[in-house]
Amino acid sequence: MSDTVETAARTAPAAVIVGIDGPSGTGKSSTSKAVAAKLGLRYLDTGAQYRAITWWMLSNGIDVNDAAAVADAAGKPEIISGTDPSAPTITVDGADAAGPIRTQEVTSAVSAVSAVPEVRTRLTELQRSIAAEAPAGIVVEGRDIGTTVLPDADLKIFLTASAEARAARRSGELKGKEASDLAATQAALVKRDAADSGRKTSPLAKAGDAVEVDTTELTLEQVIECVVTLVEERRSA
Numbered sequence: 001m002s003d004t005v006e007t008a009a010r011t012a013p014a015a016v017i018v019g020i021d022g023p024s025g026t027g028k029s030s031t032s033k034a035v036a037a038k039l040g041l042r043y044l045d046t047g048a049q050y051r052a053i054t055w056w057m058l059s060n061g062i063d064v065n066d067a068a069a070v071a072d073a074a075g076k077p078e079i080i081s082g083t084d085p086s087a088p089t090i091t092v093d094g095a096d097a098a099g100p101i102r103t104q105e106v107t108s109a110v111s112a113v114s115a116v117p118e119v120r121t122r123l124t125e126l127q128r129s130i131a132a133e134a135p136a137g138i139v140v141e142g143r144d145i146g147t148t149v150l151p152d153a154d155l156k157i158f159l160t161a162s163a164e165a166r167a168a169r170r171s172g173e174l175k176g177k178e179a180s181d182l183a184a185t186q187a188a189l190v191k192r193d194a195a196d197s198g199r200k201t202s203p204l205a206k207a208g209d210a211v212e213v214d215t216t217e218l219t220l221e222q223v224i225e226c227v228v229t230l231v232e233e234r235r236s237a
């Protein structure tokens with residue numbers, strides 16, 4: 001090994017794996033993307049993968065409430081996630097799925113599909129292989145990253161926020177009539193969280209060694225700064 005290569009190998013920081021979990025609307029995606037971009041890490045939105053498989057089920061006439069039918073089809077779609085935090089992508093069988101996975105139809109069906117163990121096994125394997133291939137490390141966000149997907153992550157964060165704050169944030173993203181119905185937005189969030197927390201297989205849960213950050217009274221910038229500091233502390237420890 002030449003001196004230059006040897007020095008680079010000695011000084012390059014080891015890959016860092018960060019898992020960020022929490023209920024809907026707590027700021028996981030916004031925080032994870034920004035932290036990954038600031039620290040030169042890859043970024044993986046596992047919720048987008050659950051939405052992608054749900055979209056495929058709906059598009060292919062599978063009854064999403066028929067767990068056996070969903071389980072049979074779970075291995076069929078090819079899901080590819082692009083992990084550049086400044087331009088994350090998701091395709092299903094080669095088609096761009098970024099738009100279709102955010103429809104109300106998919107949002108309403110995703111908890112049922114993601115409760116099926118065969119779906120979780122398939123996506124957990126995919127998520128682990130993506131994390132293992134990230135050269136400098138990765139920020140992976142979801143519901144079961146710290147508990148199931150990456151239990152040996154270098155840093156686990158669990159974001160929380162009041163249901164009121166989360167509904168107000170989501171309402172800010174919606175337009176027209178949808179935006180005015182804050183109570184309906186809040187009810188839908190709470191219902192999805194209950195389904196995600198109540199399922200048998202790897203439910204939404206805080207890992208025992210996760211750092212909990214309540215974002216209710218924090219700006220997004222404050223949350224990002226807090227997580228960046230925690231990652232840097234772990235790296236230098």
Ligand SMILES: Nc1ncnc2c1ncn2[C@@H]1O[C@H](COP(=O)(O)OP(=O)(O)OP(=O)(O)O)[C@@H](O)[C@H]1O
Pocket residue numbers: 022023024025026027028029030031047169170172173215218219220221223
């Ligand atoms: N601390 C914060 N203060 C105010 N707004 C925030 C904060 N964090 C995130 N937001 C806003 O809240 C909305 C939801 O954030 P984001 O999509 O990152 O949440 P999430 O936890 O990934 O949600 P989901 O699980 O539903 O995908 C976005 O519009 C985002 O800009």
Ligand SMILES: Nc1ccn([C@H]2C[C@H](O)[C@@H](COP(=O)(O)O)O2)c(=O)n1
Pocket residue numbers: 024046047048050051110111114141142143144145192196
């Ligand atoms: N690791 C994960 C990530 C997501 N899900 C499910 C549960 C969510 O309601 C849904 C959509 O996620 P979002 O886009 O809101 O982050 O996907 C899961 O079960 N496990």
